[in-house]
Amino acid sequence: MIGVGSMGGAILAGLRSPGVSVDGPISITTRSAASAAPFADADDVVARASETEPGANRIAVRGARVVILAVKPWMILDVLREIADDLEPGAVVVSVAAGVTTGSMEALLPSDVAAVRAMPNTPSHLGRGVTGVAGGSTASADDVDVVRRRVETLGAVLVREEGRINARAAVSGSGPAYLFLFAEEFTAAARRLGFDAAEAKLLVEGTVAGAAELMARSEEDPAQLRRNVTSPKGTTERAVEVLQTGGWGELFDRALAANIRRSEELAAE
């Protein structure tokens, strides 16, 4: 794995969870020595930093069947140029980057190495992620399946054509940020009602986490779960009415469209 920041770190944590088995130690690289340092004593991870070991990325990918690229989108093609000659024949290079297409990756890869895109999200850290997967034009069904099986250990997986991956990024890749933004705004509103920081945290985070867990475990859909809280002529009804007239549907459409436009810009950079 090249890059172990927010997303790569969440994937790595998921792959290292009890009950998940990976063949051999996981080879990881970071740019800085400081980011590699926490793994110095791990026996299931071999960490290298390109800052102190300029050949780190090239060494890390040797012998790997699956290479995960979790650096920023604008670095993906430079990293591919760097590692291309060291990739094993038959390897699968998986990019988690927003925007960057398999076509642009394939142009830099040896013909016997496949490109696959995966669009994960940070709850992968807990095995509760959602990952979209799409194979490039040279990826076989087996290549895609190798990736699907790896990311299934991190949570739910949706394999579909690449043309839909920007939309998956807008919904599930970025989705945790929307929920955290909701919690931020909800906490601020609770503070304005007079709760101190600890009280607002307990009330809001407890409610958001509890409701998400209830939704995850319940057979009922979110609309029904909402109705279960909303007594006719009760208090929730009044608040829900205010929220619904605030234009959430249109706001979400605009937010997702802006997200997809940014993926398209990244693909063109």
Ligand SMILES: NC(=O)C1=CN([C@@H]2O[C@H](COP(=O)(O)OP(=O)(O)OC[C@H]3O[C@@H](n4cnc5c(N)ncnc54)[C@H](OP(=O)(O)O)[C@@H]3O)[C@@H](O)[C@H]2O)C=CC1
């Ligand atoms: N964050 C998210 O929720 C999601 C992110 N993604 C995608 O994941 C990718 C990474 O994003 P994110 O994790 O947020 O970014 P971060 O900035 O948190 O992590 C980037 C990682 O790349 C490392 N790195 C930078 N340059 C090199 C290099 N030359 N060689 C090896 N490692 C290097 C950094 O090391 P160091 O720490 O030393 O600088 C760091 O570990 C992006 O392409 C993004 O589109 C996809 C879905 C969700």
Ligand SMILES: O=C(O)[C@@H]1CCC=N1
């Ligand atoms: O914000 C980003 O660009 C990345 C891609 C999806 C989530 N985070």
